[in-house]
Amino acid sequence: MTMVERIKQTFEALKEKNEAAFIPFITLGDPAPSFSVKIAKALIEGGADIIELGIPFSDPVADGPTIQASTTRALSQGMNTDKAFELAKKIRKIAGKTPLVFLTYYNIVLQRGVKNFFKDCSLSGVDGVIIADLPVEEAEPAFKAAKSKNINLIFIVAPSTSDRRLNIVLEKADGFLYVVSLYGTTGARKSLQEITKKTIKRITKRAKGTVPCCVGFGISKPEHVLEVVRAGADGVIVGSAIVDIISKYGELKNGVLEKVKLYAAEMKEATK
Amino acid sequence: MVNKNRNSNENFSCVDEGKKEELTGVDLSYPCPDIRGRFGEFGGRFVPEILMPALEELEEAFKKIYLTPKFQEELAYHLRDFAGRPTPLYLAERLSEEFGCKVYLKREDLLHGGAHKLNNTIGQALLARSMGKTRLIAETGAGQHGFATAIVGAKFGFKTKIYMGLEDVKRQKHNVYRMRLLGAEVCPVYSGSKTLKDAINEALRDWITNLETTYYLIGSVVGPHPYPLIVREFQRVIGREIKEQILKKEGRFPSALFACIGGGSNAIGTFYDFIKDEEVELIGVEAGGKGLSTGLHSASLKAGTEGVLHGAYTLLLQDKYGQISHSHSVSAGLDYPGVGPEHTFLKQIHRLRVETATDDEALEAFKLVCKLEGIIPALEPSHAIAYARKIAEKFDQDDIIVITLSGSGAKDLDIVREYFDIEERV
Numbered sequence: 013m014t015m016v017e018r019i020k021q022t023f024e025a026l027k028e029k030n031e032a033a034f035i036p037f038i039t040l041g042d043p044a045p046s047f048s049v050k051i052a053k054a055l056i057e058g059g060a061d062i063i064e065l066g067i068p069f070s071d072p073v074a075d076g077p078t079i080q081a082s083t084t085r086a087l088s089q090g091m092n093t094d095k096a097f098e099l100a101k102k103i104r105k106i107a108g109k110t111p112l113v114f115l116t117y118y119n120i121v122l123q124r125g126v127k128n129f130f131k132d133c134s135l136s137g138v139d140g141v142i143i144a145d146l147p148v149e150e151a152e153p154a155f156k157a158a159k160s161k162n163i164n165l166i167f168i169v170a171p172s173t174s175d176r177r178l179n180i181v182l183e184k185a186d187g188f189l190y191v192v193s194l195y196g197t198t199g200a201r202k203s204l205q206e207i208t209k210k211t212i213k214r215i216t217k218r219a220k221g222t223v224p225c226c227v228g229f230g231i232s233k234p235e236h237v238l239e240v241v242r243a244g245a246d247g248v249i250v251g252s253a254i255v256d257i258i259s260k261y262g263e264l265k266n267g268v269l270e271k272v273k274l275y276a277a278e279m280k281e282a283t284k
Numbered sequence: 285m286v287n288k289n290r291n292s293n294e295n296f297s298c299v300d301e302g303k304k305e306e307l308t309g310v311d312l313s314y315p316c317p318d319i320r321g322r323f324g325e326f327g328g329r330f331v332p333e334i335l336m337p338a339l340e341e342l343e344e345a346f347k348k349i350y351l352t353p354k355f356q357e358e359l360a361y362h363l364r365d366f367a368g369r370p371t372p373l374y375l376a377e378r379l380s381e382e383f384g385c386k387v388y389l390k391r392e393d394l395l396h397g398g399a400h401k402l403n404n405t406i407g408q409a410l411l412a413r414s415m416g417k418t419r420l421i422a423e424t425g426a427g428q429h430g431f432a433t434a435i436v437g438a439k440f441g442f443k444t445k446i447y448m449g450l451e452d453v454k455r456q457k458h459n460v461y462r463m464r465l466l467g468a469e470v471c472p473v474y475s476g477s478k479t480l481k482d483a484i485n486e487a488l489r490d491w492i493t494n495l496e497t498t499y500y501l502i503g504s505v506v507g508p509h510p511y512p513l514i515v516r517e518f519q520r521v522i523g524r525e526i527k528e529q530i531l532k533k534e535g536r537f538p539s540a541l542f543a544c545i546g547g548g549s550n551a552i553g554t555f556y557d558f559i560k561d562e563e564v565e566l567i568g569v570e571a572g573g574k575g576l577s578t579g580l581h582s583a584s585l586k587a588g589t590e591g592v593l594h595g596a597y598t599l600l601l602q603d604k605y606g607q608i609s610h611s612h613s614v615s616a617g618l619d620y621p622g623v624g625p626e627h628t629f630l631k632q633i634h635r636l637r638v639e640t641a642t643d644d645e646a647l648e649a650f651k652l653v654c655k656l657e658g659i660i661p662a663l664e665p666s667h668a669i670a671y672a673r674k675i676a677e678k679f680d681q682d683d684i685i686v687i688t689l690s691g692s693g694a695k696d697l698d699i700v701r702e703y704f705d706i707e708e709r710v
C-alpha cells in the first residue's frame with residue numbers, strides 16, 4: 013500500500029476553501045461496538061473533516077464525567093484494543109479520504125507493544141494517534157514507531173504550556189497540534205473562557221503556520237466554533253457534546269444517527 | 285549497587301556537593317531517581333501536557349528548598365513538637381518469644397494522626413506554603429492520608445479537599461468524620477472501582493482544573509516524578525531513626541526489615557537508609573487478599589506486569605489490553621493496583637524481597653499483636669507482621685528483626701468486628 017498523507021491533504025484542501033476542520037470524537041464501543049461504525053458514518057455524512065476514535069482506558073485522567081461515563085459503558089460492552097482496530101478497519105472502508113485518528117492513553121499503546129500498535133494503525137488505515145498522557149519528554153519510542161509507519165503522532169499543548177515547552181513540542185509536531193482550550197478536563201461548557209482565545213492566539217503565533225492548530229475541550233456550540241476560528245484556530249475538536257447526544261438517545265432509538273448527523277452539519281457549517 | 289544513572293545527582297544540582305552528602309546522608313550513586321525521574325527504567329512522568337509545567341514547578345520548588353537548613357529545621361520542629369517524633373523503636377518481648385527472635389516494632393502508630401502519613405503531609409504542606417499555594421487536595425484510601433492532610437490543612441491554614449472512593453467512605457466512616465471535624469471537605473468518588481485509584485484520578489482532575497492555587501498532596505511514593513522522590517524523602521525519617529535507635533539499643537544492624545506495601549511510602553521510608561547495608565534484608569509485604577490465585581489481591585509487585593498508571597511506569601495489576609484491574613484487600617490502605625516505581629526497581633535489582641500475606645493471615649496477626657503486646661495495629665502493617673511470623677523460624681534467637689507498625693488499628697475496628705463476628709458464627 014502506498015502511504016497516503018490524509019491529514020496533510022485534508023488541511024491543504026480546507027485551506028484552499030478557507031474553512032477550518034471539524035473534528036468530532038467518539039468513544040469506540042459506546043454504546044456498543046457494533047454501533048460505532050454507524051455513528052462514524054453519520055458524522056462523515058454530516059461533514060466531519062477528521063474523525064477521532066477513542067480507545068477507552070479504565071483510568072482516563074484527562075476526561076470529565078461525560079467521557080468517563082462513555083468509557084465505562086464501552087468497557088462494560090467488552091470493548092478492547094483488538095476490537096478497536098477491527099472497528100477502525102470497517103470505518104476506514106466507509107470513510108473515503110477522511111482521516112482517522114485514535115485518541116487513547118499510553119498504557120493501551122504500551123500493552124500492545126508500541127511498535128505493534130503503530131504497525132496495526134498502518135494496517136487498519138488509521139492516520140494519526142493522540143496519546144492523552146504522553147508528554148513530549150516521554151514520547152521518543154512512540155515518535156519513532158509512528159514515523160517508521162508514517163503515522164502522525166499528534167501532540168497536545170495547553171494554556172499552562174510555557175513558550176519554552178511549546179518550542180520543544182513544535183519541533184516534534186506532526187499532523188496537527190491539539191490545543192487544549194482551558195484549565196480542566198474534557199466536557200461540554202456553556203461558554204468559552206477568556207483563556208481559550210488567549211491560548212489560541214499565543215500558540216498559533218508561535219506555530220507560524222508550520223502545523224495546523226486544532227482546539228478542543230469544552231467546545232459544543234456553533235458560536236464556540238466561530239469564536240475559536242476567529243481567534244486563529246485551524247480546526248475544532250468536539251467530543252463530549254457528541255457523546256452526550258449518543259448517551260441521551262442511545263442505541264435503540266432510531267433518531268440518534270439523524271441527531272448526530274444534524275449536529276455535525278451544524279457545527280461544520282460554522283467552520284466555513 | 286547498579287549505577288547506570290550517575291546523572292541522578294542533577295536532582296540536587298542546585299545544592300553544592302558537600303551539603304548533599306551531609307544532608308541526604310546517602311550515597312547519591314544509588315541511581316534514584318535520574319533527571320527524568322526514572323528509577324532504572326521505572327517512574328517517569330506520563331501525564332497530560334497541562335500538568336507538565338506544574339510538575340516542573342514542583343520539582344524546582346522542592347529542589348530549591350528541601351536541603352536548606354531553614355527548611356530542615358522547620359520540618360524537624362514540626363515533626364518533633366507537633367507530630368511526636370522520634371517514634372519509639374520498641375522491643376516486643378512477647379512477640380519475640382512467640383517468633384523465636386528479637387522483634388522490634390517501629391511505632392509509627394504513635395505518630396499524631398495514628399499513622400506514618402503525617403511525616404509526608406507535614407513536609408509537603410511546608411513545601412506548598414513555600415510555593416504560595418492556598419489550597420490542598422489529596423486522595424485517600426484508608427482515610428489515613430486524608431486525615432493527615434486534613435491535620436496539616438487545619439494547622440497551616442489551607443483550604444482542604446479530600447477525594448475518597450465511595451467504597452472507602454463506607455468502610456472507613458470513622459476517618460471521614462475525623463477529616464470533616466478538622467474542616468476538610470470530603471468528596472466521595474463514584475467512578476471506576478470507587479477506591480483509591482479512582483480517588484487519585486479525581487484528585488488529578490481537580491489539580492488540572494485548579495493549578496494556580498492548588499497543591500496536590502499525594503499520599504504515597506506513586507504518581508509522576510517528582511512525587512515518588514518527594515514522598516520518599518519525607519518518609520525517610522522512619523528508617524533514619526530505626527538505624528540510630530537499633531545501634532543504640534543493640535549495637536548492630538537487624539537481620540531484616542519488614543514493612544507493608546500499598547503504594548509503598550512506609551516501606552521506602554523504612555528501607556531507604558539501609559539500601560547500602562546489604563547484610564540487612566529488606567522485605568516488603570503486599571496484600572495477598574483472598575489469595576493470589578483468586579485474582580482478588582493487591583500484589584502489584586508480586587503478580588503485576590509493567591505499565592503506566594497515574595503518571596509512572598511501574599508494575600500494575602491489569603489485563604492484557606492495559607485496562608487496570610480492581611484490586612482487593614481487607615485493608616483499604618493496601619487496596620491499590622499499582623506500586624511505587626522505586627520498589628519495582630529495587631525488586632528488579634534484587635535488593636527488595638517481595639512477599640504477600642492474605643486477608644486471613646493479616647487478621648490473625650492483628651489478633652496476635654492485640655493479645656500479646658497490648659497494641660491494636662492497623663490492618664496494613666498486620667500484613668507485614670503476618671509474613672514475619674511465617675518466616676520467623678528461619679531466624680536465630682538473637683537475630684533482630686524490625687517491623688514497621690505503620691499505623692494504629694483504631695480506624696479498622698468496624699471491619700475487624702464484622703470479620704470476626706462472621707467467623708465466630710460459622
Ligand SMILES: Cc1ncc(COP(=O)(O)O)c(C=O)c1O
Nearest residue numbers: 428546547548549550617664691
Ligand atoms: C497504616 C497504613 N499503613 C500503610 C498504608 C499503605 O500506604 P504506603 O504503602 O504508602 O505506606 C496505609 C495507607 O493508607 C496506612 O494507612
